[in-house]
Amino acid sequence: MAHMQARMEDALTQAFAPTELSVQDVSEGHRGHAGFQEGGESHWEVRIRSAAFDGQSRINRHRAVHKALGADIMGTIHALALDIDIA
Helix, strand or coil: CCHHHHHHHHHHHHHHCCCEEEEEECHHHHCCCCCCCCCCCCEEEEEEECHHHCCCCHHHHHHHHHHHHHHHHHHHCCEEEEEEECC
């Protein structure tokens, strides 16, 4: 498992205790596009399901995920696609 993937999974698991979590490096599909970097870890897709999102708007769920990942991770990656829902 890639270093960044493990960091993202750990951060999201600690913050939300998800019932479902998938963190995928989809960088290769963006080769030649802005932000692509050799070796990957620039473009990500996250699918997460957690009761912690109950009562939150879509934008607040996205903000919560960005906050949980932290400035270090968010400042390192180029793109993050999120699929967030209540468990």
